[in-house]
Amino acid sequence: MRLYRKPMDDINFFEKVYQVARLIPPGRVTSYGAIANYLGTKGSARMVGWAMQACEKAKPPVPAHRVVNRQGLLTAKFHFGGERMAQMLENEGVKVVDDKVKDFKTVYWDPSVELAL
DNA sequence: CCCGTGACGACAT
DNA sequence: TATGTCGCCACGG
Numbered sequence: 001m002r003l004y005r006k007p008m009d010d011i012n013f014f015e016k017v018y019q020v021a022r023l024i025p026p027g028r029v030t031s032y033g034a035i036a037n038y039l040g041t042k043g044s045a046r047m048v049g050w051a052m053q054a055c056e057k058a059k060p061p062v063p064a065h066r067v068v069n070r071q072g073l074l075t076a077k078f079h080f081g082g083e084r085m086a087q088m089l090e091n092e093g094v095k096v097v098d099d100k101v102k103d104f105k106t107v108y109w110d111p112s113v114e115l116a117l
Numbered sequence: 118c119c120c121g122t123g124a125c126g127a128c129a130t
Numbered sequence: 131t132a133t134g135t136c137g138c139c140a141c142g143g
Binding site (some may be wrong): 019031032033036042043044045046047048050051052053054064067068069073075076077078079080083 | 118124125
């Protein structure tokens with residue numbers, strides 16, 4: 001009995017995270033915890049981040065640059081390789097100051113609310 | 118199978 | 131407000 005595909009190669013927590021992340025509208029950002037909460041895995045925000053780590057290899061690509069931490073801090077920029085992330089966000093209308101999202105609560109997009117599950 | 122690590126979050130001090 | 135600690139779950143070694 002061999003596994004035809006690894007768990008991470010198909011629908012799973014990672015994939016769910018990607019789906020939600022791709023629902024984030026331009027000019028908006030969300031937090032790892034929000035996604036985790038939406039997935040029902042509240043408290044496992046780390047898993048969301050972990051998924052994001054591999055999101056780059058996911059297809060279609062995931063707008064991980066729209067996902068920040070609870071403080072609105074661009075924790076992901078460190079992994080994007082520079083200011084590229086902030087640049088993309090500002091390109092969408094999201095102001096970034098000191099690696100943090102300006103008016104975070106304003107541009108904040110909560111899947112549990114916006115998607116009104 | 119056990120241990121360490123990690124794009125986080127909430128709480129305690 | 132800032133810093134420290136614990137919890138959380140998945141994955142690699």
